[in-house]
Amino acid sequence: MGKHDQTEGWIFKIKRFSIHDGPGIRTSVFMKGCPLKCVWCHNPEGINPDISIWYNRKLCIACGQCVEVCPTKALKLTYDPAPVIKIDKRSCHLTGECINTCPTNALQFTGYKTTIDESIREIEKDLAYYQISGGGVTLTGGEPLYQAEFSSEILKACKQRNINTAIETSLYCEKDIIDRILPYVDLFIVDLKIFDPSQHTLFTGRSNENIIENFRHLAASEKTVLVRIPLIVNITDTNENKAAITNFVFETNEKIQVEYINFNPLTENKYIQLELPYLLKKEENSNNML
Amino acid sequence: MILPDNRIMDRIPEIKPTHRILSLREKTFSATRYLSIEQAKIITRIYQENENLPVILKRAKSLAQSLLEIRITIDPEELIVGNRTPDIRAGVVFPEAGLSWLFREIEMLPLRSQDPFQVKQEDLSYFQKTLEPFWRGKTLEDDIYETYGNELKAIEEVVKINQKDHAQGHICPKVEDWLKYGPGGLLKIAQEKHRRSTPESKNFYESVCITLEASCKYIKRYSIMAADLAKDQPENELKKNLEQIAHICLKLSENPPGSFREALQSVWFLFVILQMESNASSFSPGRIDQYIYPFLANDLKTGRIDLLIALELLDALFIKFNQIVYMRNTHSAKYFAGFPIGFNCTIGGQKANGDDATNQLSYLMLKAQDHIRLTQPNLTARLHKNSPEAFLDECSRVIGLGTGMPQIVNDESIIPSLKAAGFNQHDSIDYALVGCVEIGTQGNYLGWSDAAMFNLVKVLELTLNDGKSMVSGKQLGPNSGYLFNFSNFSDFEIAFQNQIDFFIQKMMPACEVVERFHQIHLPSPFLSSVIDDCITKGIDVTAGGARYNLSGIQAIQVANISDSLAVLKKLVFEDEAIGKGQLLKALKNNFAGNEPLRQRCINQVPKYGNDVAWVDELGARWVGYFARKIKMYKNFRGGDFQMGLYTVSAHVPMGFYVGATPDGRLAQTPLADGGMSPMNGRDKLGPTAVLNSVLRIPSMMASNGTLLNMKFLPSLFNSQEDRRKFTSLLKAFIGLPIHHVQFNVVTSEELINAKTDPESHRGLTIRVAGYTAYFTELAPDLQDEIIKRTTYGEA
C-alpha cells in the first residue's frame, strides 16, 4: 500500500471489544507517551514514551530462568521472604532475552514498536463488528497526540477504510497538531480534568492554558466533541471544579456534552509492577496525600 | 378486564407476575425431590400378568394402566394441571430401561453430590425385595451389558455411549397434529389403520390405539377430580378456576382444543403422557409461538382474553415445565448435571416462505421467562437477518437478567446445514432445538442426537504414548509409536488419524447394539402416534418409523485439540524448543516438578479463541475429519451419522479420563466447556476474537448441534446504550456461520459467594451448557469450572 504504511510508532496495547470508549463495538489502540503525569493515571505504563521492562509478581513462579539468560546480569532472584525478581534498570539494555524466556509472561516490555500496516491488520479483524454496531477505532493512551505523526497516519488509514474514528485526548499539544488530525477524527473525547490552572499543575504536572486554548479551537470546528471527566475524590469531583468545567464548555460551545465517569481504583497494582509511586491511595484525600 | 393489545405490549417490561404465579412458583421450587416407584409397580404388574404378549403390547398396556391408575393431584391455584407423579420433581423409577444402576446406587441417592433424591423407607424395601429381583436380567441395560459390556468397557475412556439405561427421547413430537385432532381424533385415525393392518403392523396399531384411548381417559380423570374439588370450595376465584379446569379437561378428553388456555393445557398433557411412556430426557415442544399463536390470535380477536391473561397462563405453563425432572445414574448425572429435562421451546425464526415468524406470543414467552426464571423451559430464540429490532432488543434484555436464556441460534447458519444433511427445504426452515442444543425438525425426526461422545483429546493423549492410556496405564489403541518416534508433525498427525479411525470402528457397533436393544425393549407406540410417518408406515419410531433417522455423535473438544496440536507443531516439531522426550515425560508426570514447562506450553504458543488462524485451523481440520469419517457409516435405522460439537456438562467427567495434555492442562481436570468455547481463561482478547476463532470451525458439518458459551458482566446490560452494544454483537453473530451461542450474565464474585453460601443463592440459575441449572445444585467441580470461564465486558 501507500508509502506511509511503514510509519512506526510505539503502543502498549490493542484492546478489542472496547465498549466504553465511543459508540458501538470498538478497538482501542493505546499509544505510548504522555506529557502530563496525572496522579490517578489509569495506564501509568503509557506515560513514559520510552520502553522499559515490567514485572508482574503474581505471575512469577520463581523459576530463575530470566536471571540465567540476562547478558548484563540485570536481574536477581531475591527473597522478601517470598521469592521475587529484582530488576536493576541501569544495567538492563532491553535485550529481551528474559522476556522471551519467561514461561509465564511475568516479564514484559511496557510497550512495543509497530507500524501502520501492522496496526491496521489488527484493527481490521473486527471490521464486521464495527459495521454492525456503528463502532470503530479509538486512539487512547498515553496521549495519542504525543505521537502526532503516527496517530494521524493511523486515523487517516482508518478513514480510507471507512472505519469510524475516535480519539481520547487531554489536548495538551501544539495547536497545529489539532489541525493536522482534525480531518481524520469523527469523535473527540476530551478529558479537561481540572479547570483551575494551579490545581491542574499540581495534579498533572502541567498547567492547562494550552489545553483551554486548544479546546476553544477544537470547539469552533464542526467536529463532534465529548468532554469526559474521571471523578477523582477531592481533585476532579469537587463542585467548584465540575461547575467551572461545565460553564466553560457551555460558554465555548453549548452543543458539547460533559460526562462524568466513575474512576476505577484497581490501578494501584500496576504502579507496584512498574515500581512507580502511587500517590492516590484509596480513602486518603488529596491534602494528606501530597 | 380486557385491555387493548398495544397498551400491554408497550408496558411489557414492567408487568409483574401475579400472586397466583408467585405462589405456584414457590411451591414448585421448594418441593423436596423423592424417588417414586408408583408407576414401576404398575408396569411390573402388567408385565407379570401378560408374560406372553409381545413387548409393544406390554408397553402399551403398562402405559394405559398407569394413565388410569396413577394418583393425580390438582392444586386449586393451578391454571394448567397434570403431572406424572403426585409429588413435584419426583425421580421416577422406570424398570424396563434398567434398574441395575439404581440397585447399586439407591441407598446413596439421597447423599450423592449431583442431583440427589430422598428415598422413602417402604419404597426402598419394595425396590430391593420385589422390584429389582423381578426385573434382573430382563431390562435394556442388562441386555446391553450382557451382550456388549466388555466392548463398552474397553473403549470407555475414549467413547461414552449414551442411552444405555433409559429411553432415547431427544425428539420434537408433532404438537400441531395433537392440537388439531386431539387424542380422540388421533385414535380414530389409528383405529382406521388398525382395521386395515397387515400381520406385521397389527400389534403396532393396536398398541397405538390402547395408549390413545387411555390418554382420553386420563385427561377425563382430571376433569372429574377438578369438579369434585370445586364442590368443596366456597364461592370464590378458586372454585371458578376448578370448574373451568373441569370443563376444559372434559372437552380435551373428547375434542381438540379451541381456546388459548385449552391449547396450552392440551400441550402439557401431551408432554406428561410422553414422559409417562418413556421417562426420558428431552421431549421438546419446539416452536410453541408458531402452533399456539392461532389460538391466541383468535381469543384476542373475540375478546375472550387479553394479553395479560394470556401471559399468566403462559407463566403457569412455564412453571409446569419445572415439575418433571429426569433421574439419571450418578455417572450420567455428572455429564448432564442439574436436570436438563429439555423442554426446549423455540421462538422467532422464519415461516415456510422465509418471512419473519416473530409474533406477539414470541414476546410473551420472553416475558414469561423474565417472570419465572427457573431452569425450564429451555428457551431458545431463533434469529435471522430479518429478525425485528424489537425482538433482538427484548432477547438482549431478558439475557441481561442472567438466567442464561434465551439461548440464541442462527437460522442463517443452521438451515443450510440441515439441508446439507439431507432434510428438505420445508422441514429445514421449520427446525427447532431439541433438549439442549440439538438441532431437529419437528414431528418427523428421531435424531438419536446423543448417541455417543467421542473424546478426541483422549485419542490425542494416546497418540503421544503409543496407544497407552496415561491415566489407567491400559493399552487402549494400536501401537502407533511414542512422541519421540515421530520425526515431523505430519507423521504425528497420521498416527493421530489412525488412532481416531480405530476408535470410530469400535464405537459404531456399540451404537448399533444400543439401538437394536431399544427396538426390542422400548417400542413407543404413544410417541409414534405423534411422529410422521410412523402411523402411515405402521412402524414404531424406535424401529425407523420416522421420516428422518439420523444419529448424532459429539466430537470433543475442539479447543483442547487446537491448543495441544499448536504446541506440538510449533514448540516441539518446528522450533524444537521443547524436546519430545522431555514433553512426554512431563505429561506422564502431570508436569510435576516442571511448572515452567507447563507455563511455556500455556504462554508461548497462541491459543484457540484468540483469532489466530493457524491455531484454529488445526482444530477445524480434525473435527472436519471426524465428521466426514462418521458419515461413512449408517445407523441401525438406516440413517446417517452426523457430528455435534457440544458436551453438555461432560467436559468435567470426560476430562477426568484424560491425562495432562500439551496445552498445559493438568491430568484429569476439565476440558474446555461447551463444545465450541475456548479453554477457560485462555481467551484473552474478548468476544469478537472468540467469535472469529469459532467461525473457522466447520459448523456446517455439525448439523447435530453446536454450543458456544460466553460470560458477560451484568454491567454490560445496565444502560440501554450498553445493551445496544450487546444487541449488535448478536447481529454480528447472525452474519457468521455459527449455529449457537448462549450467555451467562453474572460476576465471578457472585458465583464464588453462591458456592460458599448456597442458602442465600438458591434461586441463582446458571447456563451450564445448552441448559440452565441452579448453580447451588451443581457439584463443586462443575461450579469451579464455571467460575473460571472468562468474563467479558470489563472497562
Ligand code: SF4
Ligand atoms: S523467568 Fe519469569 S517466572 Fe521465571 S523467575 Fe523470571 S520472571 Fe519469574
Ligand code: SF4
Ligand atoms: S531485557 Fe535483556 S538486559 Fe534487560 S533484564 Fe531482560 S535480559 Fe537483561
